Amino acid sequence: MPAPADPAATAIDLALGFAIPAQDARGRFARIGPTLDAILAAHAYPPRLEALLAEALVLTALFGTTLKDENGQMTLQAQTEGGVVDLLVCDYRAGALRGYLQFDADRFAEAPADPSLFALFGQGYLAITFDQAVTGERYQGIVPLEGGSLAAAAEAYFAQSEQIPSLVRVAIAGGAGLPCVAGGMLVQHLPGGEAGRDRLHARIDHGQWAHVSALAATIKANELTDPALPLDTLVWRLFHEEDEVRLLGETALGKGCRCDPVHIASVLARFPAEERAAMADADGIIGVDCAFCARTFPVSLASLAAAGGEPT
Structure with a gap:
């Protein structure tokens, strides 16, 4: 892997993919700031719900930018049964992000100051949908909204629906009237080789994934949200001792509503x-x-x- 880019450059409203071939791993970083502020500015959500939508938008950027079909669309949707939030929807297409949520103001007023994921969604579920524009194919996975965060629920999605061991991290800085920055990381263990081979999750030896996930887990929240820290520098810090790390290119992110x-x-x-x-x-x-x-x-x-x- 080459040395990271100019550290003085601003790295925000971007996603960057990478691969570690020898470890059968791939990953992605995303960081949004002005785009996030533009989306949140259209609504008057309480700070806790702003942070929830920010987390969902970062996840949408991480997953959406994995699409190989440039005109494809990825949608993240969380629905609830008995929670504060009735519906949360975000989607991604060709670098454009959008999202909103609906919530019960009375229930939110009665909730704790820092409500848990269960308090927010109750018996909810997370649905992630990939629509391929070229082939017209659609793939959707649905998992319960369990764990301490949407990021934890997303890890469960990949484990259950995709059967790919994954590590997902999201961090939020600012908000509550201040400029907001949200950053995220997705690292995954790739399915094994050619068609017909066992997927890696089914193999006994997880040495490669244990190694990669241990390195990735050292990422700090402030590294994810620092707009002065280039995304390729994050890759360098985590994996510079690997024999080969391939950068897969950046994707510019922006607010994009398709109401015409x-x-x-x-x-x-x-x-x-x-x-x-x-x-x-x-x-x-x-x-x-x-x-x-x-x-x-x-x-x-x-x-x-x-x-x-x-x-x-």
Whole structure:
């Protein structure tokens, strides 16, 4: 592995992949700051729920940037039964992140100052979905929301749904009115070799994974969230004694909501005129809400009729 890049460079709103061929391991770092602030600014969540969404967005960046299909989409969704949070949704496509959550304000007011994952979600579950744009294939894994964090639940996802030993770490800095930075690390033991071989999780000898996971576990929270610390420096610090570490390239991350007025109008145009009229208010305006960016897009019945389905 070459020496890390200029330490004075700002490393934020980025993801970086790497591989350690001799140890059958791969990994990824992600760090988001201005993108995270832009997403959170659209909502007025309490600090604890801001941190929860920040954790989910970092996980989404870590997992989404593993997609080989540039136009594919990865969605992380957590739903609850009897918890404070009713729904949490984040997704990734082509470097763009978005996310939101719905919660019961009364239940949150009654919760402890630092509620546990169980208090937040109750008997909830975590669903991770990969949609491949090129092939149209979809893969989804679902696991219970157990453990002390979403990161712990994500580790369970890889162990149960993917059957790949994984180490996931997430750290959050700032928030509560201050600029927020969230960083994460995903390190995994790759399935063994050619098709037909046993997957590595089923083998007795876990020496390679024990070695790699022990090194990866030394990562510190402040290293994950320090925007002045290049991501390749983190790889260097953890694995510089390995014979070969391959950097797989950086991915720029940004806020990206796909609510487009023209697309919204084209969807509304598919409804019969009487149904569109029923959706409109007294002024003939249909308000279409986007939960991700907390905006309402007004579309008038007159503009739909005049433009054949698209606003003027």
